[in-house]
Amino acid sequence: MAGIILNNAHSLLIGSSVGGTTAVAGSVAGAASFMYADARWNFVGDVRRFGRDLGLLSHANKQLSANRNHGLYTFIDTAKRLPKKVCIRNHDMREWNYEEFNKITTRLANYLLQQGHQPGETAGLMLENNAQLCMAIVGVLKARYAMAPQNTNLRGAALLHCIKIASSKSFIFESTFVDAVREIAPDLRNAGIKLYFWTQSDDVPGLTEEAPDFEVDGFISEKRLKEFGPSLEAFEPIAKIMKETQPTDTSYIIYTSGTTGLPKGGQRDHFALIAAAGPTGPIAGLMPLESDTHMGATPLYHAQAFTPFIMCISRGATFVPLRKFSASRFWEQCIQYKVTTFWYLGELCRYLLAQPPRPTDKLHSVRRISGAGLRKEIFKEFYDRFGLETIVEFFAASDGTSYIVNEYHGGVVGIGSLGRRGPIQRLLPGPQLIKVDQETEEPIRDPSTGLCIPCGPNEPGDCLGPYNPERPGQPSYKNNEGATNKKVVRDVFAKGDAWWRMGDLIMRDNEGWYWFCDRIGDTFRWKAENVSTQEVGNLLAEMKAIQEANVYGVPVPANDGNAGMAALVIHEDYVNKPVDDIVKDLATHALKVLPRYAVPVFVRILPAMEITGTFKHRKVEYRKEGFKAADYWMPPGNNTYVRMTNADKNKLAAGQAKL
Numbered sequence: 102m103a104g105i106i107l108n109n110a111h112s113l114l115i116g117s118s119v120g121g122t123t124a125v126a127g128s129v130a131g132a133a134s135f136m137y138a139d140a141r142w143n144f145v146g147d148v149r150r151f152g153r154d155l156g157l158l159s160h161a162n163k164q165l166s167a168n169r170n171h172g173l174y175t176f177i178d179t180a181k182r183l184p185k186k187v188c189i190r191n192h193d194m195r196e197w198n199y200e201e202f203n204k205i206t207t208r209l210a211n212y213l214l215q216q217g218h219q220p221g222e223t224a225g226l227m228l229e230n231n232a233q234l235c236m237a238i239v240g241v242l243k244a245r246y247a248m249a250p251q252n253t254n255l256r257g258a259a260l261l262h263c264i265k266i267a268s269s270k271s272f273i274f275e276s277t278f279v280d281a282v283r284e285i286a287p288d289l290r291n292a293g294i295k296l297y298f299w300t301q302s303d304d305v306p307g308l309t310e311e312a313p314d315f316e317v318d319g320f321i322s323e324k325r326l327k328e329f330g331p332s333l334e335a336f337e338p339i340a341k342i343m344k345e346t347q348p349t350d351t352s353y354i355i356y357t358s359g360t361t362g363l364p365k366g367g368q369r370d371h372f373a374l375i376a377a378a379g380p381t382g383p384i385a386g387l388m389p390l391e392s393d394t395h396m397g398a399t400p401l402y403h404a405q406a407f408t409p410f411i412m413c414i415s416r417g418a419t420f421v422p423l424r425k426f427s428a429s430r431f432w433e434q435c436i437q438y439k440v441t442t443f444w445y446l447g448e449l450c451r452y453l454l455a456q457p458p459r460p461t462d463k464l465h466s467v468r469r470i471s472g473a474g475l476r477k478e479i480f481k482e483f484y485d486r487f488g489l490e491t492i493v494e495f496f497a498a499s500d501g502t503s504y505i506v507n508e509y510h511g512g513v514v515g516i517g518s519l520g521r522r523g524p525i526q527r528l529l530p531g532p533q534l535i536k537v538d539q540e541t542e543e544p545i546r547d548p549s550t551g552l553c554i555p556c557g558p559n560e561p562g563d564c565l566g567p568y569n570p571e572r573p574g575q576p577s578y579k580n581n582e583g584a585t586n587k588k589v590v591r592d593v594f595a596k597g598d599a600w601w602r603m604g605d606l607i608m609r610d611n612e613g614w615y616w617f618c619d620r621i622g623d624t625f626r627w628k629a630e631n632v633s634t635q636e637v638g639n640l641l642a643e644m645k646a647i648q649e650a651n652v653y654g655v656p657v658p659a660n661d662g663n664a665g666m667a668a669l670v671i672h673e674d675y676v677n678k679p680v681d682d683i684v685k686d687l688a689t690h691a692l693k694v695l696p697r698y699a700v701p702v703f704v705r706i707l708p709a710m711e712i713t714g715t716f717k718h719r720k721v722e723y724r725k726e727g728f729k730a731a732d733y734w735m736p737p738g739n740n741t742y743v744r745m746t747n748a749d750k751n752k753l754a755a756g757q758a759k760l
Contacts, residue, residue, distance in 0.1 A: 143526075147523040147524070148525065151529070153381050153382060154529075156380065156381040157379045160375075160376075160378075160381075161372070161375050161376055161379065165348060165375075170346045170347055170350075170371055170372075171342075171346040171371055172242065172371040172377070172378060172411070173239065173242055173374070173378075174375075174378075175375075175415040176203075176239070176378065176411075179414065180199040180202070182417070183199050186198060186199050186417060188201075188202040188419065188420065189421075189422070190420070190421045191421075191422070192231060192422070192424040193305075194437075194438075195232065197232060202414075205236050206239040206240040206243055207334070207336055208327065208329070208333040208334065209240030209243075210240045210241070210243035211332065211335065211339070213241070213271065214244055216295065216318070218246065218271055218295075220342050220345075221245060221247075221350070222247070222269075222270040223247040223248075223267045223268050223270060223351075224241045224246040224272070225250075225251055225264045225273070226238065226248065226251060227250075227253060227281070227282070228253075228275045229277055229425075230400055230406070230423055230424050231424055234250070234401055235401070235420065237273050238410070239414070241273075243339050243343070245342050245350060247353060247368065248352065249356075249366065250353075250355075251263055251356075251402060253278065253400065255364075256281050256284065257284055261288055261289075262364070263366065264289065264294065266581065267354050267579050270293070270294060272289060272296050273321065274296070275299045275301065276301065276310035276311045276312070279311050279313050282313070282315075283313070283314070286316075296313075296317040296318055297318060297320070297321050298313050298319070298320050298321065300322045300325075303324040304324055346371055347371070348370060348371050348375070348573040348574075349372065351368050352370055352371045352373065352374045353368070353369055353373075355404050365500075365584050367500030367577075367578055368576070368577055369576060370574065372573035372574040374411060377415070378411055378412070379415075380416065384495050384504050388469050388493060389412055389413050389418040390416065390418060393441045394420075394439050394440050395413050395418050395421065395440070396421045396442075397409065397422045397423055397443075398426060398431075398443045398445060399426070399445075403446075404498075404499035405444045405446055406422075406444065409443075409444050426452075428452040429456055432461040432464070435461075435467050436461060439466065441466050442467060442468075444470070444471050444472045445470055445471070445472030447474025447475045447476055448712065448717065448718075450472075450483050451479060453483070454483055454486065455648050455672065455673070462487055462488070465487075465488075468491065469493070470493070471495065472493075472494065474617075475494050476639055477517025477518075478517070478639055478642060480516045481513075484509070484511070491508065493506060493507070494509060494518070496603075496605070498604070499576075500578070501576065501604075502566030502576060503601075504531075504532070505519045505522065505531075505615045506519075508520075518616055519614075519615040519616060522613055523613050530567045532565065532566055532615075533565045533566075534556040534565070534609060535553040535555055535562050535565060536553070536556055536563075537562060537563040544590055551592060552593065552594060552596075555594075556609070558611045559608060560608065561607065561608040561618040562606065563602060563605075564603040564604075564606070565593065565600035565601065565603065567600065568589060568601035575601075587602075588601055589602070602621070605617065606618035606620070606624075620635070623720075625653070625663040626654075626662040626663065627654065627662045627665060630699070632654065632699045634653055635652075637665065637667070637701065638650040638651065641669070641691060641701075644687060645674070646671060646672055646674075646675040646687075647683075647687070649710045649718075650669055651667070651668040651710055651718040651720065651723065652666070653665075653723055653724050654724070655703065655724060655728050657702075657753055657760060658756035659759065660760050664703065665700065665701035666703040666727075666731065668705045668707050668710065669687075669706055669707065670709060670710050671683060680706060681744070684733050684742040688700075688735060688740065688742045692740060702734055703745070704731060704734070704742055705723075705730050705733075706732050728750065729754070731745050731750075732745060734749065737758075
């Protein structure tokens with residue numbers, strides 16, 4: 102089928118030169134007709150995406166047919182093929198080639214096995230973005246431990262929760278996090294979890310670091326692993342474990358970001374690693390390539406860095422783990438580390454765009470980037486300002502089963518869209534949109550059939566992906582069957598079928614373009630209307646004086662629903678302008694672009710926005726602080742924001758005012 106589609110598309114594009122001017126005229130007319138049809142139905146995009154899907158399936162099928170079920174076989178092949186190629190370039194410019202990196206990770210895998218750990222256990226990791234974390238990830242995976250990198254911003258009960266929910270038996274950490282581990286060390290000991298300290302000072306002369314002042318079970322460094330002797334050099338124990346691996350064995354656990362509560366551990370199997378290791382793929386296509394130097398711009402505990410890391414070491418690219426993100430130094434670092442591509446999160450792009458123009462904006466070698474969440478209002482500006490050639494914006498999730506891709510190369514079509522699926526792609530299993538009650542977050546069902554109701558064009562709906570727990574590659578939450586079941590919706594389009602809820606409201610327009618609307622749950626009800634936090638935030642952020650807008654709903658006594666509240670960060674170019682004037686301008690703008698019910702009632706001014714480790718706005722804490730944290734409000738009957746007094750807050754808290 103793929104051959105027929107590709108051949109027909111090729112014939113349509115090139116036409117025929119036989120038959121003189123008539124044939125030429127026909128060819129021109131045919132080409133024009135095809136261009137019109139393609140613009141309307143996305144034939145070329147569908148064929149390209151379909152071809153990449155087939156390439157991925159072919160790679161996975163070859164691996165499974167050869168009983169190469171472990172996700173690192175392709176990396177092992179690459180290390181043998183490109184032994185002297187730079188594999189990892191560290192923040193301090195130290196480098197490890199593929200041969201060195203392969204040997205170090207084998208030693209680490211053998212070391213953990215010799216400490217009594219068994220394949221199938223979970224190993225927790227807590228290191229900064231650096232070469233040692235890359236080594237720990239691959240070493241742990243080689244021994245078939247489930248790799249669980251921790252959000253390095255977590256402390257106390259939240260960190261302990263994540264380590265325990267993953268059923269960790271070992272925990273590797275470095276000096277930066279001695280204080281964090283000390284706080285929970287007794288609990289880890291009581292849970293039977295062994296602690297290993299990765300000491301950097303062994304390998305970096307003159308480096309001083311804080312060593313743990315509590316009991317640990319072992320010290321790890323490149324030097325120590327090498328000094329342990331020949332028993333750690335042997336690949337045979339690792340080869341045996343890899344050969345015994347099943348595609349459904351858990352390979353890694355990526356936690357949810359924790360914007361709405363304690364994180365859940367989304368676990369994926371080795372089939373998911375096999376898919377990431379392919380020579381091409383449906384999401385990022387041929388990015389990164391073997392010739393690329395790819396920067397891990399986000400933390401490796403997030404899929405936006407972990408996934409391309411696996412791609413890099415499987416395809417033969419060079420990976421640069423960015424230790425700490427700095428908006429002011431980012432492009433300078435890209436030049437320093439010779440970066441050619443990176444994956445982004447949308448807020449990262451906003452931070453970069455908020456920086457004053459610098460010569461480094463276009464002196465770098467980055468031309469192709471990929472990621473998720475680049476908002477429509479800054480999409481084209483970001484593309485133009487930083488001299489990019491390709492942005493691959495996609496919709497997916499580390500705990501999801503489907504994707505949508507927008508491969509943007511310039512122009513005015515598709516700016517800010519998640520991507521397009523024409524009639525060819527829509528014939529294949531993929532994302533489906535169903536109507537959902539935004540208040541209860543439950544699917545709306547046809548009363549006559551009991552099945553879900555598909556969305557029509559321009560109707561926002563819950564995005565679903567195919568789900569079959571009997572097949573490899575399916576997501577679930579570690580030790581949280583309730584959370585897994587909550588993500589699965591059954592009897593959707595036929596009795597007995599099952600689909601995975603991606604957790605987002607998506608809309609498809611008449612031309613097949615998909616647009617992000619909001620996270621499920623990131624809406625609130627006010628004046629009998631549903632208000633989208635994402636939509637309102639985007640529109641407020643159109644004002645140049647607003648650098649960031651975080652919108653959420655807060656309860657107000659004696660009022661139904663939740664009133665809108667916006668936490669704002671003022672752009673640095675406007676810090677000398679009176680805030681009273683800025684919020685008055687904001688009121689004028691908001692009333693112009695939003696229906697009255699969606700205009701935030703309360704405004705809070707912040708010096709900086711609290712974000713998660715993956716650059717997402719925190720909402721839970723702000724919601725808890727409620728309207729009492731507001732600096733301004735729009736009283737009933739007013740069309741502007743005024744300063745909010747303690748008397749105003751007390752009156753609202755006492756339920757003495759109707760909004």
